[in-house]
Amino acid sequence: MRILIVEDDAGLREVMSRVLSEESYQVDEAADGEEGLYFAQTGVYDALVIDIMLPELDGISLIRQIREKMMDVPAIFVTAKDSVDARVEGLNAGADDYLVKPFALEELLARVRALFRRNRGIDTEMTLRYGPLVLANHEAIVEGQHVNLSAREYALLEYLVLHKGQILTREQIFNRVWGIDTEAVGSVVDLYVHYLRKKLSAFGLDRHIRTIRSVGYTLREE
Template sequence: MHILIVDDDTGLLDQLKTALTKKQYEVDIAENGEQALDKIFDVPYDLVLLDIMLPRMDGLSVLNEVRKAGIDMPILMLTARSDVQDRVKGLDHGADDYLAKPFSMAELMARIRAMLRRKGNRTPMLEAGPVCLDTAKRQVSLNGEEVHLTAKEFSILEFLLHNKGSAVSRFNLAEHIWGEEFDPFSMSNYVDVHIKNLRKKLTPHGKNPIIKTIRGIGFIIDEQV
């Protein structure tokens, strides 16, 4: 598997390259956005680790250019802890996931493995029963009719559909959507409110909701809906 790491922190670049090389990944590096874009247009990478704060061209601009060119390689955004809006923008503009700095190497490796597993079965369409989510067009439909979701609702639904058939805990869902800014004490009802609104929008009259609650754990979109 061929991975590109893009970051202007040379110390972190060396650390990540060494760790990934030990795991038998083939690794290239880039220290600015322009260099990253040149490499991405030249090499069919299996995965890109892309920092947002970059010289010459920032990570979000690189992401936009890559997606505009129709390149659908998995991209994991690396963000600072406080850059919540950048994380949301990244997901809304086609990033597959994000990881807040500083992060543990074990968590990074787990994210990489998960993204590479999904790559083999990568499709722009995610479906469950009458619900269809188009990851490329950022659109959701119910029985063929478009459903308008907020950015947060879309991200929650996309994350649950990527994990269809598996339980997702409230904490993991909140961490994925709100990142390190999520406070379990002051924001404890945020997830439930968004799930409630999603159910209203995605449940046909008289039908069971596709998003089911697993008491004491979290939520699941079951294969059998």
């Protein structure tokens, strides 16, 4: 699961990022609203955590622009404003939840988990199944045998399984698995698909990953 944090307080942003990363979420960070909008438009995220009082572009304007572009990624506002009017304004603008500063980091984690369950029907501790393949707790198992995957290979396989039957562009895969803030280049997608196919070949699953010429890849329906 990939989360974008848009927060101008560097200390708070770093703490939130660390805590979410420790829970195995992939986290990108933006320090102002304009940067946050760029990340949201060019990346693939499962959730947004947005401060309302942001430089360049405030959080209310940010979420409105995101929603105007028909992006339905769930979002939590974090803010020091605790009035009913402020909460109503944020929710009406397109946020799904509201967290008032100062807050316990355990509450942030709980609200993120609840957001996934409520808005996407996804359990953050879910088990994914694809034929004989089981993905759970960052482990891939086929008929009782562990598939030795790196963290990046696992993230790639998880993304393919979550979107089986869909054609995913190389850009979508790159943004989801590697993120915006990376020194990697787009060609790394082809390299890791090669790695993944090689490791799945022992189980006869490599042929299920189809190459869509000049576009990307798809994991065929079971």
